[in-house]
Amino acid sequence: MPRKLKRSTETxxxxxxxLVIESLARTRLEYLAQKxxxxxxxxxxxxxxxxxGSHARGGLELLELLKDVGDPFVDTLLGSTKQTIxxxxxxxxxxxxxxxxxxxxxxRDEGYDEVAEWFEVxxxxxxxxxxxxxxxxxxxxxx
Amino acid sequence: xxxxxxSDLKPNDEYERTRAAFRAFVIQAKMSRRMVLGPRLHxxxxxxxxxxxxxxxxxxxxxxxxxxxxDDEVARFNTLLPASHExxxxxxxxxxxxxxxxxxxxxxxxxENCIALSIGDSINVRxxxxxxxxxxDRTASVHYLKFRFPDTALDAFHRKKVAVRLFAxxxxxxxxxxxxxxxxxxxxxxxxxxxxxxxxxxxxISLKIQPEDxxxxxxxxx
Numbered sequence: 204m205p206r207k208l209k210r211s212t213e214t215x216x217x218x219x220x221x222l223v224i225e226s227l228a229r230t231r232l233e234y235l236a237q238k239x240x241x242x243x244x245x246x247x248x249x250x251x252x253x254x255x256g257s258h259a260r261g262g263l264e265l266l267e268l269l270k271d272v273g274d275p276f277v278d279t280l281l282g283s284t285k286q287t288i289x290x291x292x293x294x295x296x297x298x299x300x301x302x303x304x305x306x307x308x309x310x311r312d313e314g315y316d317e318v319a320e321w322f323e324v325x326x327x328x329x330x331x332x333x334x335x336x337x338x339x340x341x342x343x344x345x346x
Numbered sequence: 347x348x349x350x351x352x353s354d355l356k357p358n359d360e361y362e363r364t365r366a367a368f369r370a371f372v373i374q375a376k377m378s379r380r381m382v383l384g385p386r387l388h389x390x391x392x393x394x395x396x397x398x399x400x401x402x403x404x405x406x407x408x409x410x411x412x413x414x415x416x417d418d419e420v421a422r423f424n425t426l427l428p429a430s431h432e433x434x435x436x437x438x439x440x441x442x443x444x445x446x447x448x449x450x451x452x453x454x455x456x457x458e459n460c461i462a463l464s465i466g467d468s469i470n471v472r473x474x475x476x477x478x479x480x481x482x483d484r485t486a487s488v489h490y491l492k493f494r495f496p497d498t499a500l501d502a503f504h505r506k507k508v509a510v511r512l513f514a515x516x517x518x519x520x521x522x523x524x525x526x527x528x529x530x531x532x533x534x535x536x537x538x539x540x541x542x543x544x545x546x547x548x549x550x551i552s553l554k555i556q557p558e559d560x561x562x563x564x565x566x567x568x
Contacts, residue, residue, distance in 0.1 A: 304438035
């Protein structure tokens with residue numbers, strides 16, 4: 204019988220760190236795959252996309268291992284669809300995401316107007332995303 | 347202001363081709379539409395162009411290409427568009443560390459109801475949030491506000507030599523800043539002379555404030 208994972212063990216912390224590593228690797232490789240395809244390099248693009256996919260599947264397995272102690276991002280349990288949508292909504296009020304307007308100010312102060320604008324767009328995205336997820340919650344709750 | 351509609355939008359693949367130029371144009375246009383209100387608040391005054399751009403970017407980010415999801419998003423953005431006698435703004439609460447977030451998002455609960463425009467010495471137009479945001483114990487980092495001008499305020503706002511200031515009068519955050527001339531000129535050209543009666547907007551305006559209630563210029567409590 205596998206041992207039940209506990210929070211604040213080194214293993215729990217390492218799982219979360221690995222999740223960040225896999226997520227970053229996946230996004231990075233998807234970007235590189237896109238660049239290769241745009242340059243007409245079909246085979247390299249496919250290889251990079253497959254590599255990105257392997258990181259995605261690795262990350263998903265890490266989340267599966269973490270689910271019994273809760274969503275590592277927002278400290279809620281993951282189980283039913285309602286719980287997962289609730290976790291997704293909470294993620295948009297997570298401390299990380301809430302810092303985007305502050306990141307925009309710092310970028311603007313340093314002269315990086317395009318970067319600042321992107322942080323502002325990301326900050327605005329929360330409203331749209333949350334509205335859609337809340338609509339799903341209402342649908343699940345039923346009439 | 348004319349409502350946004352599907353016909354204003356480019357499909358995502360077509361938008362990709364013109365996006366760099368459109369972004370550069372809007373980034374430049376927004377420079378004169380920003381106001382800092384102390385160390386934690388930043389306001390962007392919105393118009394149809396800035397909201398059109400934001401809508402196009404959101405559709406692209408969410409990968410929405412067809413169907414009722416586009417109409418839902420257009421409807422959401424149209425709630426932010428100012429009417430002829432209104433001014434619209436996005437209020438950003440700026441924090442950069444988790445510790446700042448824990449402290450300031452809690453301290454600034456209800457900040458969206460504590461922003462107002464001061465016109466001359468005796469007229470205030472208080473902003474109201476377009477929708478409720480934030481959690482029970484803290485504010486959100488983005489709020490969508492409108493300022494609704496009745497006739498008296500609108501006439502005063504358009505007088506050339508009148509000082510126009512933006513202020514925050516929250517218990518934990520009091521700052522006031524004069525509207526820069528370039529921004530004031532732009533907003534004056536956009537906020538029309540719609541004749542909404544004073545009775546209809548009485549609950550969003552306080553016509554007289556006492557001098558001691560006004561936040562100090564440049565010396566906010568933060």
